[in-house]
Amino acid sequence: MEKFQIIAKTLFGLEEVLVEELKLIGATDIEPLNRAVSYYGDEEVLYKSNLHLRTALTILKPILEFKAKNETELYMKAKEFKWEELFNVDQTLSIDGFASGDLFTHSKYIALKVKDAIADRFREQFEIRPNVDVLNPDIKFNVHIATDKVTISIDTTGEQLGKRGYRQENVFAPLAEPLAAGIILLSGWDKESEFFDGMCGSGTFAIEAALIATNTPPGLNRNFAFEKLNTFNEELWQKILTEAKENVVPTSATIRASDVYKKAVHIARSNAERANMDKWIEFDIADFLHSRPKTSKATVILNPPYGERIQMRDLLGMYQEIGNNLKKNFAGCEAWIISSNIEALKLIGLKPSKKVALFNGKLECKLHKFELFRGTHKERVMRRRI
DSSP, rough: OOOOEEEEOOOTTTHHHHHOOOOOOOOEEEEESSSSSEEEEEEHHHHHHHHOSSSSEEEEEEEEEEEOSSSHHHHHHHHSSSSGSSSSSTOEEEEEEEEEESSSSOOOHHHHHHHHHHHHHHHHHHOOOOOOOOOOSSEEEEEETTTTTEEEEEEESSSSSSOSSSSOSSOSSSSOOOHHHHHHHHTTTOSSOOOOOOOSSHHHHHHHHHHHHTOOOOTTOOOOOGGGGOOHHHHHHHHHHHHHTTOOOOOOEEEEEEEOHHHHHHHHHHHHHHOOGGGEEEEEEOOOOGGGOOSSSEEEEHHHHSSSSHHHHHHHHHHHHHHHHHHHTTTTOOEEEESOOHHHOOOOOOOOSSEEEEETEEEEEEEEEEOOOSSOOHHHHHHHHH
């Protein structure tokens, strides 16, 4: 099959994680960008990108590139493309636009001009034009203009890949599913040892861990925009789906999710049931500040409050107690903590062995890795000298 360029959008800080995911599905010529990764693949890689990628948001397929110095050129060159080969006149569409440079300064206007070009071509060919639906279109296009270079891509995903469908109930401000999956992949969790989220909230970390451990594709139970295209290869897609289902495996890993709030645990369990992951997760109502791992080697991932809904004095005390419990009860384990409150993170009282800049929504965060050694620092130094 012919290879072509594909763009996968992602979250800031997860570009390299996405690169590693892409290698596993056969992508080539992979190049990390800002909040995106460019790569090449055939139709099979395109379909697998939507089905398997855990840290991607949207999969774009560039279909038309040209240069334009004004809106008239933009309109005329867009109109020349054979849009009728991609979709039908009775399907709805929407167009997003982005422009940088001095020639085009209004993103909504360039989207409007391309929409007019597509609609006018259909009207000339079939005496009818497709309707626009900005909320739930059948087909969605993306227009990107850098100075005079125009790239029009088709959104092959539809609703963002982060919308897994299982999280219908939330507690406070949950992490986006791709961010949670990305943090787990960043941690290097081996999918066999204990995984513990002691402040589970809506259960996203534990559910994503179970999906990873069982090799369950995050897009297994949803539809994609590429299925509505005239170029859709149903036979290939069914083959990919069959292979994906056959590759799902049980896991022997202990995956734990607990929270001090009873309601949070109830919601997390319900979300896990919708994801068909509840049988792989142990839920418990417990305060992490008094929790212990079940094994001597556990990966702990926490998303504690950042300070929006708790008094600063109480918040700082909480972070101190998190650090105290990690030092007391989690020797031999690894802990990863994400927070936008950098001052509070310092009160963990441990030196991070790794720091990663991430965004939780619009909040700039730091993800800190703590390696929890056994014994005092002096004892560890003495052991290394022996």
